[in-house]
Amino acid sequence: MALPFSRYPMKIRNFIIITQIRNHFTRPRKTILHCLLALPQQSSGSFLHWRFKNYRTSSLWNSSQAPSSTGQDNISAQYTHPTSLNELLLKTEVTNFDSQISLEELDDLSPISPLQQISEEDALQIVAEPPLPPASFTLRDYVDRSKTLQKLVLLGVNLSKLEKRPGAGNLLLRLDFENDIQKILLFLKDIGVEDNQLGAFLTKNYIILNEDLENLRTRVAYLESKKFNKTDISRMIINAPYLLSFPVDRLDNRLGFFQKELGLNVQKTRDLVIRLPRLLTGSLEPVKENMKVYRLQLGFKHNEIQHMVTRIPKILTASKRKLTETFDYVHNVMHIPHHLIVKFPQVFNSKLLRVKERNSFLTYLGRAQYDPQKPNYISLDKLVSIPDEEFCKEIAKASLQDFEMFLKTL
Amino acid sequence: MGWSRLHGLFAVYKPPGLNWKHLRDTVESQLLKGLNAEKRFTPQEHIRFLLAPTEENERKELTLIATNVPVLSEHPLVRGLNYTSVKVGVGHRLDVKSSGVLVLGVGRGNKLLTDIHNAHLTKDYTVRGLLGKATDDFTDEGRLIEKTTYDHITQEKLSRILAVIQGSHQKALVMHSNLNLKTQEAYEMAVKGLIRPMCKTPMLITGIRCLQFAPPEFLLEIQCMHETQQLLRRMVHEIGLELKSAAVCTQVRRTRDGVFTLEDALLRTQWDMHSIQKSIQKVAPRVEAELKKCQTVGPVQRGLVGQPAS
Numbered sequence: 264m265a266l267p268f269s270r271y272p273m274k275i276r277n278f279i280i281i282t283q284i285r286n287h288f289t290r291p292r293k294t295i296l297h298c299l300l301a302l303p304q305q306s307s308g309s310f311l312h313w314r315f316k317n318y319r320t321s322s323l324w325n326s327s328q329a330p331s332s333t334g335q336d337n338i339s340a341q342y343t344h345p346t347s348l349n350e351l352l353l354k355t356e357v358t359n360f361d362s363q364i365s366l367e368e369l370d371d372l373s374p375i376s377p378l379q380q381i382s383e384e385d386a387l388q389i390v391a392e393p394p395l396p397p398a399s400f401t402l403r404d405y406v407d408r409s410k411t412l413q414k415l416v417l418l419g420v421n422l423s424k425l426e427k428r429p430g431a432g433n434l435l436l437r438l439d440f441e442n443d444i445q446k447i448l449l450f451l452k453d454i455g456v457e458d459n460q461l462g463a464f465l466t467k468n469y470i471i472l473n474e475d476l477e478n479l480r481t482r483v484a485y486l487e488s489k490k491f492n493k494t495d496i497s498r499m500i501i502n503a504p505y506l507l508s509f510p511v512d513r514l515d516n517r518l519g520f521f522q523k524e525l526g527l528n529v530q531k532t533r534d535l536v537i538r539l540p541r542l543l544t545g546s547l548e549p550v551k552e553n554m555k556v557y558r559l560q561l562g563f564k565h566n567e568i569q570h571m572v573t574r575i576p577k578i579l580t581a582s583k584r585k586l587t588e589t590f591d592y593v594h595n596v597m598h599i600p601h602h603l604i605v606k607f608p609q610v611f612n613s614k615l616l617r618v619k620e621r622n623s624f625l626t627y628l629g630r631a632q633y634d635p636q637k638p639n640y641i642s643l644d645k646l647v648s649i650p651d652e653e654f655c656k657e658i659a660k661a662s663l664q665d666f667e668m669f670l671k672t673l
Numbered sequence: 674m675g676w677s678r679l680h681g682l683f684a685v686y687k688p689p690g691l692n693w694k695h696l697r698d699t700v701e702s703q704l705l706k707g708l709n710a711e712k713r714f715t716p717q718e719h720i721r722f723l724l725a726p727t728e729e730n731e732r733k734e735l736t737l738i739a740t741n742v743p744v745l746s747e748h749p750l751v752r753g754l755n756y757t758s759v760k761v762g763v764g765h766r767l768d769v770k771s772s773g774v775l776v777l778g779v780g781r782g783n784k785l786l787t788d789i790h791n792a793h794l795t796k797d798y799t800v801r802g803l804l805g806k807a808t809d810d811f812t813d814e815g816r817l818i819e820k821t822t823y824d825h826i827t828q829e830k831l832s833r834i835l836a837v838i839q840g841s842h843q844k845a846l847v848m849h850s851n852l853n854l855k856t857q858e859a860y861e862m863a864v865k866g867l868i869r870p871m872c873k874t875p876m877l878i879t880g881i882r883c884l885q886f887a888p889p890e891f892l893l894e895i896q897c898m899h900e901t902q903q904l905l906r907r908m909v910h911e912i913g914l915e916l917k918s919a920a921v922c923t924q925v926r927r928t929r930d931g932v933f934t935l936e937d938a939l940l941r942t943q944w945d946m947h948s949i950q951k952s953i954q955k956v957a958p959r960v961e962a963e964l965k966k967c968q969t970v971g972p973v974q975r976g977l978v979g980q981p982a983s
Contacts, residue, residue: 403751403752406745406746406751416748416750420750422750422751423749423751423752423753616688616691619688619690651942667940670686670688670941671686671938671940673688673689673772
């Protein structure tokens with residue numbers, strides 16, 4: 264009888280025994296049920312029966328002094344209740360076992376008395392550490408005791424960033440690495456996310472850990488059905504981690520939006536999305552606004568916009584204030600016509616201050632010549648994209664010191 | 674270690690068209706980037722007593738083994754960044770359109786900013802004006818109010834008006850500095866050019882001259898205190914009116930703020946922690962000397978103030 268009993272974890276066993284004894288006379292039905300429910304799920308069925316049996320026999324042994332294990336010593340020493348009550352209990356308990364009892368009620372149980380005798384084995388397992396805080400602002404308190412969090416940190420997930428997001432801490436603490444996280448990680452690796460990218464990926468999109476694996480598979484299958492090849496899909500997912508959190512119909516809508524709004528063919532839409540997958544996961548409102556800005560405010564033609572967007576997709580997500588300011592300076596101050604700007608759309612991506620500084624330096628030197636028909640032509644691309652040293656040497660033909668001196672006269 | 678050498682004052686060159694708040698935020702984020710890049714994570718370990726794997730015996734042997742386990746709660750990914758905010762304060766402001774030397778304070782340097790403000794040091798500006806038109810906000814970008822001719826204006830006429838302006842401001846300067854000019858000490862200070870008000874006053878111009886006159890453009894150098902950039906623009910406008918014409922201000926540029934000159938100012942590309950550190954270390958002795966001088970001047974002046982001469 265004592266052998267299967269000792270199979271169960273030491274602490275739980277102790278807990279059951281103590282609480283039963285304590286509460287037996289006051290409210291026997293309830294407490295017994297509570298304690299059982301607190302056990303791990305695996306033991307619920309068969310355990311229930313022999314646990315009761317064990318209970319009954321131990322009470323019978325009360326007179327014969329039979330049990331040898333320390334746990335049962337405790338019972339038999341203090342237990343003086345008649346057997347008939349136990350049998351009555353057994354009948355009633357099993358019938359209403361299904362009733363759910365919340366975890367809060369468990370907390371109501373009074374703690375183990377400090378005078379309670381415990382075995383040597385139990386004493387060894389008691390860790391004299393401060394208890395985990397029941398609530399905390401940070402995951403730092405839990406990371407040294409949670410295997411899941413430890414593994415995530417070693418993967419490179421930035422917990423300090425994650426804990427600032429509402430709900431993230433609770434979600435991560437409830438997950439189990441072996442059961443919940445591992446399969447997602449393996450799935451991501453199958454798609455083509457490298458080991459060293461997993462941390463950054465999960466820092467961005469931790470929600471994916473809670474996602475159903477089947478859903479993720481259908482989303483990847485959808486992308487494959489749209490003729491994205493495998494390397495493209497992995498590239499897109501790494502660059503836009505939220506891509507897999509979008510349901511298929513939303514992804515479809517969004518792909519359709521770009522195709523319709525920009526009037527591109529399928530292949531070009533695909534290229535656009537591959538180059539900047541952020542377009543698919545981000546808000547569509549700024550994209551719509553920027554399209555309007557290009558067409559109505561800046562006066563580009565539709566095919567010109569198409570050309571610029573396929574060259575540099577990022578100009579779709581730039582802030583419209585920056586766009587208008589840059590265009591104003593390039594078009595009205597530097598006098599560069601539309602058809603030249605269309606050839607060098609990267610000017611919308613560069614810093615306006617830098618364009619201003621360089622243009623005024625070239626004007627000061629008398630080298631600001633942006634007409635491709637004339638000699639000493641300076642392309643917009645070169646003006647904005649190369650670093651200061653090269654700019655001074657190749658375009659301005661002056662020293663860096665001169666440039667800096669000039670900047671201090673602006 | 675990097676942080677301890679960062680307390681102090683330094684100057685940046687503010688380009689026109691950039692708000693000083695944005696500038697300050699940029700500098701702050703650059704400093705944070707530098708500070709956080711500096712410290713490397715040294716893994717710490719703590720000792721835990723872990724259960725040894727038990728052999729299948731009749732009686733279970735429980736043994737504890739002391740093992741070193743890394744402390745993950747100190748890991749940078751868990752702890753977050755070492756520095757999340759740096760106090761960066763701004764000295765005398767520059768509005769969006771103006772450019773030039775802007776003094777910033779870091780950490781304990783912010784206290785020095787107050788001292789610098791209370792020292793009432795003068796500042797140098799170069800102001801570019803354009804004759805022939807007037808606008809509502811005195812800059813060339815504002816709404817046009819009137820257009821005038823400027824053929825009759827010569828450099829002498831301009832210099833004469835500048836002299837008048839300087840004279841009237843000199844008088845105001847003496848008045849506001851609360852000195853009895855009949856005393857020997859006050860006289861000596863005036864000779865050295867040390868008199869200046871030690872309290873809040875309207876804008877005072879201690880020196881103004883024309884650097885370049887090529888109609889319709891002209892360039893003025895102004896030495897002043899308690900100014901705002903808008904007041905300087907208004908002065909250009911008033912100079913235009915005095916010349917029986919009109920003028921707008923196209924550029925306001927501060928070339929010196931107290932002890933900080935154009936050479937000390939860091940350009941936009943130099944706003945990183947290393948250059949800022951070097952700049953702070955370089956300027957620190959000069960700032961200290963200047964503040965000490967002000968503290969010795971201060972009491973003498975206050976002693977002389979007594980009762981205003983009746």
